[in-house]
Each structure stands twice: as C-alpha cells, then as structure tokens.
Amino acid sequence: MEFWRIPLDADTIQVSRGIVHILEDRCKGCGYCIEYCPKQALEFSANFNQKGYHPPCVIKPEECVNCHYCEIICPEFAIFSVESLQTTELKQVRT
Amino acid sequence: MQKIPMTSNKQPDHPLDDLIRTDRIPHIWCPGCGIGTVFSSCLAALKGSGIDLQKTVMVSGIGCSGRAAGYVKLDSFHTTHGRAIPFATGLKLANPELNIVVFSGDGDLFAIGGNHFIHAARRNMDMTVICVNNLNYGMTGGQVAATTPHLAKSTTTPAGNPETPFNLPLMAYACGATYVARWTMLHIRDLTDSITEAICKKGFSFIEALSPCPVNYGRRNKQKPLDMLKLYQEKAIIKNDADPSTLDIDFEKGIILGKFIDLDRPTFIEEYDKIYRPSRLQENVPELNS
Amino acid sequence: MTKPAVLTGEYFMTGDVACAEGALAAGCRFFGGYPITPATEIAERMAIRLPQVEGCFIQMEDEIGAMAAILGSSWAGVKSMTATSGPGFSLMMENIGLGICTETPCVVVNVQRGGPSTGLPTQGAQGDMMQARWGSHGHYEIIALAPSSPQEIFYLTITAFNLSEKYRLPVLIMTDEIIGHMSEKVIIPEAKSIKLASRPRPKGRKDRFKPFAPGPNGVAPMPAAGEGYNLHITGLTHDEKGYPVMDVETQTEMMARITEKIQKNLDDIIQTDSYLLDDAEIVIVSYGVSARTSMAAVAEARKLGIKAGLLRLVTIWPFPEDQIRKLADRVKGFVTVEINLGQIHREVERCAGGKVPIFLVGHSGGTIIHPDEVVKMLKEAF
Ligand SMILES: Cc1ncc(C[n+]2csc(CCOP(=O)(O)OP(=O)(O)O)c2C)c(N)n1
Ligand code: SF4
Ligand code: SF4
Ligand code: SF4
Ligand SMILES: [Mg+2]
Numbered sequence: 001m002e003f004w005r006i007p008l009d010a011d012t013i014q015v016s017r018g019i020v021h022i023l024e025d026r027c028k029g030c031g032y033c034i035e036y037c038p039k040q041a042l043e044f045s046a047n048f049n050q051k052g053y054h055p056p057c058v059i060k061p062e063e064c065v066n067c068h069y070c071e072i073i074c075p076e077f078a079i080f081s082v083e084s085l086q087t088t089e090l091k092q093v094r095t
Numbered sequence: 096m097q098k099i100p101m102t103s104n105k106q107p108d109h110p111l112d113d114l115i116r117t118d119r120i121p122h123i124w125c126p127g128c129g130i131g132t133v134f135s136s137c138l139a140a141l142k143g144s145g146i147d148l149q150k151t152v153m154v155s156g157i158g159c160s161g162r163a164a165g166y167v168k169l170d171s172f173h174t175t176h177g178r179a180i181p182f183a184t185g186l187k188l189a190n191p192e193l194n195i196v197v198f199s200g201d202g203d204l205f206a207i208g209g210n211h212f213i214h215a216a217r218r219n220m221d222m223t224v225i226c227v228n229n230l231n232y233g234m235t236g237g238q239v240a241a242t243t244p245h246l247a248k249s250t251t252t253p254a255g256n257p258e259t260p261f262n263l264p265l266m267a268y269a270c271g272a273t274y275v276a277r278w279t280m281l282h283i284r285d286l287t288d289s290i291t292e293a294i295c296k297k298g299f300s301f302i303e304a305l306s307p308c309p310v311n312y313g314r315r316n317k318q319k320p321l322d323m324l325k326l327y328q329e330k331a332i333i334k335n336d337a338d339p340s341t342l343d344i345d346f347e348k349g350i351i352l353g354k355f356i357d358l359d360r361p362t363f364i365e366e367y368d369k370i371y372r373p374s375r376l377q378e379n380v381p382e383l384n385s
Numbered sequence: 386m387t388k389p390a391v392l393t394g395e396y397f398m399t400g401d402v403a404c405a406e407g408a409l410a411a412g413c414r415f416f417g418g419y420p421i422t423p424a425t426e427i428a429e430r431m432a433i434r435l436p437q438v439e440g441c442f443i444q445m446e447d448e449i450g451a452m453a454a455i456l457g458s459s460w461a462g463v464k465s466m467t468a469t470s471g472p473g474f475s476l477m478m479e480n481i482g483l484g485i486c487t488e489t490p491c492v493v494v495n496v497q498r499g500g501p502s503t504g505l506p507t508q509g510a511q512g513d514m515m516q517a518r519w520g521s522h523g524h525y526e527i528i529a530l531a532p533s534s535p536q537e538i539f540y541l542t543i544t545a546f547n548l549s550e551k552y553r554l555p556v557l558i559m560t561d562e563i564i565g566h567m568s569e570k571v572i573i574p575e576a577k578s579i580k581l582a583s584r585p586r587p588k589g590r591k592d593r594f595k596p597f598a599p600g601p602n603g604v605a606p607m608p609a610a611g612e613g614y615n616l617h618i619t620g621l622t623h624d625e626k627g628y629p630v631m632d633v634e635t636q637t638e639m640m641a642r643i644t645e646k647i648q649k650n651l652d653d654i655i656q657t658d659s660y661l662l663d664d665a666e667i668v669i670v671s672y673g674v675s676a677r678t679s680m681a682a683v684a685e686a687r688k689l690g691i692k693a694g695l696l697r698l699v700t701i702w703p704f705p706e707d708q709i710r711k712l713a714d715r716v717k718g719f720v721t722v723e724i725n726l727g728q729i730h731r732e733v734e735r736c737a738g739g740k741v742p743i744f745l746v747g748h749s750g751g752t753i754i755h756p757d758e759v760v761k762m763l764k765e766a767f
Pocket of ligand 4: 123124125127128129130159160229233234307308309310311312
C-alpha cells in the first residue's frame, strides 16, 4: 500500500492517482461505490462492520484515478478519495 | 479479525465532515436510499459556492428527506409537514442576509405543502428549494404521492395508481420560479453544479432530484436499489432548456434532465423595498401624509 | 417617510388598530397574516405601519403559512405577530404546537367571532377559549390574555410580547369582535415609559451552547439564525442540544422544561383585576367584553342590595386557580359570564371544588350579554 509502482505508460497518459479512504462503520453496504467505480477498483469486503454490513475494500489500489465518484455517490459519507502524493511526484518527474 | 494498522493512526476526515453533525452519523436513511447522496451533493454545493455559511440556513419539512436538516452542521430547522417554505419565508424576510436552502420530500413540498410552494415561487421569494423526489411517501411506509407514476403500486394504491403525477419543473416554472432544474442522484456532478448555481442566484430556485426509495417504492414496484439507478442511467435524456411542458416523467420513453429555466426577475424583497421602504412610502401611499 | 413606532398621543381608535399599535410599541417588526373578519384591520394597520418602522409585512397564502412564517422570523431574531379569527386560529394550531415545542417567542391574536365553522363572521363571541388552551395536540402550557377595551388591548399586546420573549413561547391574545371593532379613547404613552422585555441571549462559547438548557428562571437563552451557533431546531422530541431523541426520558425532560417554566412563574404571569370584590358574597368571574357587562351588572346588583363583586380575568391561561380557590372558601357562590356555553365556567367549577354553587350566564355568540341577564341570575340564584 505504501509505494506504488510507476506505470509503464506514465509519460504518455495523464493520470491522476487516488488513495481511497473508507470509514467502515458508516457504510450501509449499498454497493453503489462498487458498482459505479469507473475502474472497478472496489469490491465488497468479507468483513462485517459494527452494524453488520459489508463495507467496500480497495482491491485494485493502483487503478484508482481519484475521480471521487465513490465519494459523491456514497449516501453515507463513508468513502472518499484523496490525491496520491505519488501523482505529484510523477508529475514532477515528467516536467 | 486483526485490523491492519494504517500508516497514520488517525484516518483523515471525510471532506464534508465539517458540514455534518458527525455525532449524529450514521443517519436514519435506509441502505441504498438516495437521500444521503442528494444531501451530500447539496453540502458539496454549499461548500463550493463560496457563500457565507454562517449566514446559511437549511429548512426542512417532515419526511425521510426532511431529516436532512438534522444532519447539516449549519443553522437548521426541522419544521412541520409541508411548512418548510413559509417558515423559511419568515426567516428570509426578517433577515434578508440569510441564504436559505429548503431541503424536503415530494410529499412534503407538493402535496401538503403545495400551496406554499406555489406562492413562494410566485413571489420570487429568494430561496433554493431542493425536492428529493422518491415517487412516494417514504417515511410513512410507501403511500401514494402526488409524484407517484400512473399505475405504480403503493400501500394505498395496491392495484396501481389511478392518478396522474405532477410534472414538477412545469409547475415550478408556471408558478414563477426563476431557476428550474432536474437531475437524478446518479447525475451527481450535474446536480451539485445546479445546486451551486441555484444557491448563488437570487430568486426562487427549484431543483428536483430523483432518488430511489428501495425500501418502499422499490420493493412494491419490483425494483432493487441498483435497478432504479440503472433506470436513471438508461432512461436519462439530458436536454437543457427543454420546454417544461414536455417534462412528465416517463420511465419507458425516457426522463428528461437538465437545467430548464434560468431567468431574472425582481424578488419579493426587492419589490417590497422599492415600494414600501420609508423613503418611497410617501409618494406611493399619499393618504399616509395626512 | 419613517414614523415613530410609538405614536405617543390621545386617539379615538378601534381595538384592532390599538392592538397593532401596541405590537409596534412592543417592538414587533414582522407580521405574517391572512385576512379574516374581524381581525383584518390588524393586518391592514400593520401593512401600513411596519414599513414605516423598518419592519416587514407579508400577507401569506393561508394561516398555516402565516403561523409558520412568524416562527421563522422569530428565529431570525425579530419580534413577530399574526392575527386571525376562529377559522384561521384552527389552521394555526399545528404550528402553535411547533412554537411551543421549539420555545419560539411570538404573539397570536384571535379576534373571536361566532363559531363553530364559518359561524358568524361579523359578530363577536368567546367560544375559542378552550381551543386556546388545548387546541394543539399534546400536553403543554400556554399564556393567553383577554383585553376588555381598546386601551387595554394596547397594553396587553405589549405584555404579550414581553411574556413571549421572557418565557419563549407563543402568547395568545384572546379578544373578540366587539372589542376589536369598538372605538374608544386610547392613550399611547411616551416610548420611554414603556417597559420592554427581550428574549434571554446566550453568552459564552458558541460551540458548547445548548439552545434548550434552561437558565435561572427555567428559560433557555435564545440565539438567532445566522449568528454562528449551528442551531438545530426541531419539533421532534429533543434534548437540551436540540437534537431529536426518541425516548421516554427525553420526552419527560422536555415536557418538564416547557411546562415548568410557566408553572413556576405563575405569580409573574397571572394578572387579574377586581371590582367591589373585597366584601363580595357573590363573585362574577368574567373576561374580555363580558367583563364590561359584568361590571355594569355588579353596579346594578349593589343598588339592589346584592353583595356582588367582579373578578376580571386578564390572564386566562395559565388559569388563576389559586384566586378562585381562595374565594371559594369565603363567598356564597360564583357566576361565570362569557359568550359561549360554559368554557371558563368549567374551570371555575373545577377550582371551586364543589364548595359553593356556580352558575353560568352564557350565550351562543353573535352579541354581547346584557347586564340585565346577569342581574336576573344574581336575583334568582342567590
Ligand atoms: C400534518 C401531518 N400529516 C401527516 C404526517 C405524517 N407524515 C410524515 S412524513 C409524511 C410523508 C412524507 O413524504 P415525503 O415528503 O415524500 O418524504 P419522504 O419520506 O418520501 O422523503 C407523512 C404523510 C405528518 N407528520 N404531519
Ligand atoms: S475515486 Fe474513482 S476510481 Fe478511485 S475508487 Fe473511487 S470511484 Fe473508483
Ligand atoms: S456507497 Fe457508501 S454506503 Fe454504499 S457500499 Fe459504498 S461505502 Fe458503503
Ligand atoms: S423509507 Fe425510503 S425514502 Fe425513507 S429512508 Fe428508507 S429508502 Fe429512503
Ligand atoms: Mg417522498
């Protein structure tokens, strides 16, 4: 989770990278974030949260493009993404 | 199960946490209910709009959607069923500096509160009204609403709705609203942009947000939570400036979304100030000088 | 052109106009209303006068909206009022309850006319007295005042505002068509001689403030919207923070807050007036326009050698129970005089506790009660 590989095509496509944060105990397991993530980066976790729902987990962290869609569709304020520092580094490498 | 420690001990806050009463989260809305999404979109709009949030008030009526006022960390009023708009009218007239957002349900705003909606729009009372349209009365267990599609099932129309629903944007336009838009809770960026525009615009603004009520409407009409969202996706026709009279919701032919009306006319307060405030009073009501 | 809020001077004024002037003198700066006979003249007066004092008038779409609007304006920090008659009073009931539950200061005037239903629109009655007490659902305390003249309605409207601000609740002025439409001399005093009260204001840290935590007299300080308190105000059962909590404990605590602030301050709230009461053997209990009838009847009865006296209720709710109880220990009986078929009468009966006989001179509404009817009752019954 700490260090991501630099994509091979990093210098050809402009990608933003995101880190997804999940506030598991707020989640009610509707699955909207999972269904509508454009990168299929999320999946239901096998864990139960305090309320007995399965919150999402990030299965493909390197795929997250920090589009925030999971964040804005979540009815529960339970998931959000922040820009990965990696991105800035990538950009810096490129310029 | 052992939790894997994070790199930093404290998880960062959700970007909207400063606008929610986190001590009241999780909220009461059912899993898959769209109200939370519309509410979150509204908060994002408030945050992004740049308006003075200390001078911003949310007013709700009664219903699942009406609970929004209880979760926003701003001055917020949860009033009586249907009466959010006149309550908000009093707030605004007594302190015109306040920015008013009315957040409520379709039953609240258009059945029991319909008369207030009509007149606030006619007066061009400066406020933004957001209606979560979930096609039924969610809170009381799924009864027919003024927005329930013809033939749809509800607990009080067990064999299908014999009535015709309102076309809400047409109604808002006909009554005099100066900003009218409709989105679904899936079209979140558009919805947030519309709410932002509406908040920043003076005059009576109306935004209809279609939103699933999986527990009541969905269950009785054989729609799983995701079915409703798929319907929004498949049937959405984005058509800004569409003629309001063409906006009946028709899940077969398609649901027209967009910003339909954006015009300017003087607000109630502007007109009142002009005609009644002291400096002008003499010329307009001559008998007062005697 | 601005005009003063207090139009100091001597006038010949109707009760309705005097009520509006009393409101302005009390600091009322918002009126939301809906026309209804015989209260319309209050709205009409406010429509002219409020803009002269930098206030705001709006004719709402109905009385439900009017009542909601004055609650909203009160939470924006402005003293607010509405005025109506029976049919509109019925429509206001749910939001009067919201005002009670959310402890919102405001004044509601009911210029009573004959009911039920549309009844006698242009003719007076006093048939809404129990509706004033219990018209909104649930158990609560309320304050209601009954003026007997245009001069008194001027002063009692000020009192109504002061009480509503001090105790944070809707205060009702239960007048009637006769007082509302009657013209009499009204003296409006100098502004500086009028004592005004304002809602208690919060001090200290805004983030720790609890809008329903009672202060020393049982009343919580009240901020306004837009002042940075992030208030949450709901008609659901709520705790001191204002947050809804659906349990018996919170319900019990909230009910104690909204009832005890009145019950523990009865001496400050209740006002009565009397006429020849000290040596009276028979006490007439009356209020509003009927108290004028009763006063004439007492004078007449005294001429006939009947030792009658008048207890005039200025405050109707909370009911002056103690005074009736004490009188019941020393007098021979009571006569209640009111333009209904026995509403306050039952309260007198309850407080007299069967100690002495109690009679009613009532009327179904549409006219005042003639003093002769009261005298006749005094002669026959005692
Ligand atoms: C005067 C009154 N009548 C009825 C009710 C019961 N009631 C509560 S919410 C509601 C309907 C809410 O429907 P809507 O506004 O569409 O909100 P939703 O729950 O669907 O979000 C009703 C009828 C009430 N609280 N007050
Ligand atoms: S930010 Fe976008 S890409 Fe990343 S997980 Fe969320 S929805 Fe998927
Ligand atoms: S959208 Fe929110 S509530 Fe739904 S599954 Fe994802 S995190 Fe949980
Ligand atoms: S009943 Fe329907 S509208 Fe209400 S919270 Fe549940 S899903 Fe949402
Ligand atoms: Mg609804």
